[in-house]
Amino acid sequence: MAAETTIEVPHLGGIKAGYALSGEYDAAKPTCVLINSMCTTVSLYQDQFASKELTDAVNLLAIEPLGHGVTSCPTEHFTYWDTAIMALQVLDKLGIDKAFALGTSQGGWMVTRMALLAPDRILGLILLGTSMDYESADSRSKGCWDPKGLLTPFFKKWCSTTPTPDFLVDDVWCGMVGSLGFGTGATAEMMQFWTETLKSVYKGDEGRKKLKMALACLLERDGLLLRVRDVTCPVYWLQGTEDAPFGTTIPAEQIKLFTSSKEATLSFIEGGGHYLNATNPKEVGEALLKMVNKYK
Numbered sequence: 001m002a003a004e005t006t007i008e009v010p011h012l013g014g015i016k017a018g019y020a021l022s023g024e025y026d027a028a029k030p031t032c033v034l035i036n037s038m039c040t041t042v043s044l045y046q047d048q049f050a051s052k053e054l055t056d057a058v059n060l061l062a063i064e065p066l067g068h069g070v071t072s073c074p075t076e077h078f079t080y081w082d083t084a085i086m087a088l089q090v091l092d093k094l095g096i097d098k099a100f101a102l103g104t105s106q107g108g109w110m111v112t113r114m115a116l117l118a119p120d121r122i123l124g125l126i127l128l129g130t131s132m133d134y135e136s137a138d139s140r141s142k143g144c145w146d147p148k149g150l151l152t153p154f155f156k157k158w159c160s161t162t163p164t165p166d167f168l169v170d171d172v173w174c175g176m177v178g179s180l181g182f183g184t185g186a187t188a189e190m191m192q193f194w195t196e197t198l199k200s201v202y203k204g205d206e207g208r209k210k211l212k213m214a215l216a217c218l219l220e221r222d223g224l225l226l227r228v229r230d231v232t233c234p235v236y237w238l239q240g241t242e243d244a245p246f247g248t249t250i251p252a253e254q255i256k257l258f259t260s261s262k263e264a265t266l267s268f269i270e271g272g273g274h275y276l277n278a279t280n281p282k283e284v285g286e287a288l289l290k291m292v293n294k295y296k
């Protein structure tokens with residue numbers, strides 16, 4: 001489900017950011033921010049929160065992006081840069097000066113923006129199942145998906161000039177979120193959980209607007225190919241060989257663009273799906289601990 005705790009930060013006139021911490025914050029341990037994928041919530045990281053090996057070593061701080069979970073703000077319009085600023089302000093409010101950052105799918109785009117905006121605060125990036133480009137013709141020619149063709153009809157359906165108090169996200173969208181993310185590893189129980197979660201978040205007029213803008217952010221996001229050369233922290237990029245949206249060609253090209261990073265590596269996870277932290281939590285946990293132990 002969605003986060004049970006919110007914290008208010010000043011960006012965009014006052015955002016209430018949904019977040020979850022893995023137990024009481026321990027200033028003696030490093031912190032890792034976790035940013036979830038499209039239309040999921042902090043619950044995407046339940047395997048990481050359940051790992052004693054991880055939580056003994058690191059404070060895990062999952063933050064729900066704008067347009068997701070219980071996170072809300074006064075303005076209907078926002079971008080991925082706004083979520084990155086919001087996440088940095090959450091760190092401020094919690095008294096956390098520096099952190100590692102892990103992002104799944106769209107979360108990878110957001111945490112990379114955090115590293116660009118605050119290079120002195122982000123100690124390292126773990127990128128899971130992502131791309132640093134927008135859905136360009138070049139990326140599509142190399143096996144990446146075409147979300148505009150696939151998803152624009154949903155966006156148009158969610159636009160309305162009058163209030164929609166009875167809105168409820170449909171089963172088709174819920175099914176796509178689960179099937180694209182978890183792939184062949186999706187179970188009936190998982191699909192039911194995420195269908196119920198999406199329907200609890202995206203309902204009524206506020207839920208429709210939140211969902212519409214979350215999708216607009218995805219469809220109109222800016223690429224980072226000319227910017228990632230300025231990321232200075234280490235980058236560990238993990239990509240599943242069964243990643244449906246982004247495949248394996250683009251990551252192999254884009255990891256080479258992190259030319260200023262202390263270390264930039266790409267690991268392919270055999271059989272891994274798009275939401276790697278869920279389909280392959282063991283490998284993700286090992287990568288996170290490796291980075292934290294090396295760079296804390």
